[in-house]
Amino acid sequence: MLSKKTKYAFHALTYLGKQQEKTPVLISEVAEKTKVPKKFLESILLDLKKAGILTSKMGKGGGYYLLKDPEDVKLADVIRMFNGPIALLPCVSLNYYEPCDECVSEETCGLNRIMIEVRDETLKIVANKSLKDILLAEK
Amino acid sequence: MLSKKTKYAFHALTYLGKQQEKTPVLISEVAEKTKVPKKFLESILLDLKKAGILTSKMGKGGGYYLLKDPEDVKLADVIRMFNGPIALLPCVSLNYYEPCDECVSEETCGLNRIMIEVRDETLKIVANKSLKDILLAEK
DNA sequence: ATTTATTCTACCGATTTAATAGATTATAGC
DNA sequence: GCTATAATCTATTAAATCGGTAGAATAAAT
Known part of the structure; x- marks a missing residue:
């Protein structure tokens, strides 16, 4: 959350x-x-x-x-700034990557693959939607 | 995370x-x-x-x-049980819904709409993928 | 009865999150 | 230059959550 x-x-x-x-x-x-x-x-x-x-x-x-054009303020920027990583696991984070200390190997980690999917789908939305979209919806 | x-x-x-x-x-x-x-x-x-x-x-x-068949253990079940809501805002959570106390109205909240999208895309994955998928990937 | 292993109750320490207080610095207008 | 205004900086605090531990109680097998 x-x-x-x-x-x-x-x-x-x-x-x-x-x-x-x-x-x-x-x-x-x-x-x-x-x-x-x-x-x-x-x-x-x-x-x-x-x-x-x-x-x-x-x-x-x-x-x-x-200062910025609302279109250039992506939701992902704000979320990363105040909430941290968008990914659900550090080992699949693009901006805050860290290996999982418990995991033997990322190649063989079944969770890793799925969490990459989740990250990508989430990013598809929050990296493209911007403050402009929020403002339009509020009008 | x-x-x-x-x-x-x-x-x-x-x-x-x-x-x-x-x-x-x-x-x-x-x-x-x-x-x-x-x-x-x-x-x-x-x-x-x-x-x-x-x-x-x-x-x-x-x-x-x-006890359960691995196919019936959905990732969403485990995440909800130990991590709480899958949604990023309480006001868009299906299983842990709560109104946002700051928000005037969900209809006019621009963030609300977008977060519903994120929730749905995430759910598409974690509500369908199961322990079985993890096990297959690890093999 | 003894051993084994889960279950239950309670607590603790560290970190993070949310919020507050007060002093300081920059600016506008008279 | 003085005063009022308003952001900025530094520091502290309160509350909640997270991660982990300890020990007693209960259940089952031999």
Whole structure:
């Protein structure tokens, strides 16, 4: 399951994505409207900024706003950033690969093969769908 | 990601499934061969017994052995039992459904729709593949 | 009765997740 | 340059989950 942090990130992105003007929105406004604890949201927005998805302005009139085109914010990016691997086993993860310490060999591991299938089918969706798709569905 | 407990369950099932005779196998043997901590394995095997997948005999000559046909032990059953929901959000889970407390409405939630897709694609695989498939792949 | 092996009850430590508090730094406007 | 504003940084805490352990109780075979 996705962590709360991941869901919060999606909610915040959706809220900012819905904004007409690309003018800064206060953290506290995002927090209120998305019902995400403000202090927790702060760190999430900061991570999204570091990832180049959002940007911000400090001081009066400041706040956060979307930097990337919603189409370029793939669900997979957000999930990986806040939730970790998309694969169900470390030994089939593309971005967080680790061998399974219990497994003798990946070639002969029956679970491995199937989990590669699951990973690929999941990726087909989350690596192609983007914030844009979420926004369209919400309209 | 799947928890260690879930992986351990698969390893134990695979080991028991490979057995020719349906004769009881000691917990300690399974523990040794699959490299799963014995005490931890105990509770896993017990759960699998309660689910009707394995059965056991107590006392001398006792141990665990497969009860169900490997074809009838779907990956989804094992994952749900030890790892919880297969869906990535509680609001799209078939077996563990819960409304998202932050969400206003599931109809208008853009994430909801996409996560239903992911769930269905994942289920297509794990609800159809079984222990039998793992055993065939390991041969 | 003794040995063997599962079953049951309870607990523990480490890690992760979720959230909070307070000080600091950057910016706008007067 | 002062003040108000708002993001940023550092640190701590509370709660939940995960992985694992210990020991007593129960059941069965010989």
